[in-house]
Amino acid sequence: MPCRQSLSVGFSRNTPTDVNPVGQGKLPPNKFLPEDRTKISVAGVDLELVAAPGETDDHLYVWYPKKKVLFCGDDYYKAFPNLYTIRGTMYRDVRVWADSLDKMSKEGAEFLVTGHTRPVLGRAEVKDSLESYRDAIRSVFDQTIQGINRGLTPDQLAETVKFASQPRREALPEGALRNRAFCSPCHLCRLSRMVRR
Numbered sequence: 555m556p557c558r559q560s561l562s563v564g565f566s567r568n569t570p571t572d573v574n575p576v577g578q579g580k581l582p583p584n585k586f587l588p589e590d591r592t593k594i595s596v597a598g599v600d601l602e603l604v605a606a607p608g609e610t611d612d613h614l615y616v617w618y619p620k621k622k623v624l625f626c627g628d629d630y631y632k633a634f635p636n637l638y639t640i641r642g643t644m645y646r647d648v649r650v651w652a653d654s655l656d657k658m659s660k661e662g663a664e665f666l667v668t669g670h671t672r673p674v675l676g677r678a679e680v681k682d683s684l685e686s687y688r689d690a691i692r693s694v695f696d697q698t699i700q701g702i703n704r705g706l707t708p709d710q711l712a713e714t715v716k717f718a719s720q721p722r723r724e725a726l727p728e729g730a731l732r733n734r735a736f737c738s739p740c741h742l743c744r745l746s747r748m749v750r751r
Contacts, residue, residue, distance in 0.1 A: 587614070606658065608651035609635065611644065615654075617661055624663035624680070629654055630687055632671040637694065648695045655688035690717055 590605040602617040608629035616625040629651065637648050658666075659681050666674040666683065674683045697715040706714065 604657070606654035607647065608654045609646060611647075613654070615658060617663075622662060622664040622677070623667060624658060624661055624665070625667045626658060626669070628669045629658070630666065630684060631668050632674075632683075634690065635687075637691065648691050652688045652691045652695075655684050655691070659684035659688065693717060 587603060587605065592603045594601050594603060599618070600620060602619065604615050604617055606613050606615045606626075606629055610628075613627060613629055615627060615629065617623075618625070635651075637646060637651075639646060662677065663680045664675070664677045666680040668674070674680050694715055694717070698711055701711045701714055
């Protein structure tokens with residue numbers, strides 16, 4: 555899309571400059587991962603790049619097995635994810651996203667470094683966080699499809715879809731109870747009401 559037609563970059567206005575020519579040019583990839591899990595060494599540090607479609611189809615996570623650190627990028631953060639692409643990008647297959655979270659939870663990570671929120675520390679906490687996130691995504695998807703099959707409208711879905719279990723208050727970032735930016739496609743702003751109960 556030409557810059558003059560682009561309205562924003564995320565939540566900010568798209569204002570290309572000479573220093574930041576938003577959307578100008580494209581650098582095509584020059585390497586492709588031959589398998590779903592590829593081992594690399596960077597400055598003597600052995601890492602694994604693991605395909606993990608979720609927020610995007612080409613998403614991956616970085617696994618540092620020696621130190622049990624998992625860098626998950628945007629596939630997990632301490633807020634309910636935007637299952638729907640709020641800026642109109644490609645569809646996010648939430649079933650595949652949940653499968654990627656399941657794969658991450660099985661790594662045995664002791665540290666989960668996220669793309670946007672504070673790290674999660676401790677093997678049990680990492681596993682619980684990833685599995686709870688996975689289960690919440692699956693539950694919202696399943697309930698939404700069941701509601702659609704019953705003929706519910708988006709507004710009715712927003713009132714009937716509920717989390718399978720209570721999200722833990724401590725798993726949410728500061729201010730999340732006031733922030734509705736993490737709502738799901740059918741406007742599930744119910745998280746703040748559910749956590750307050």
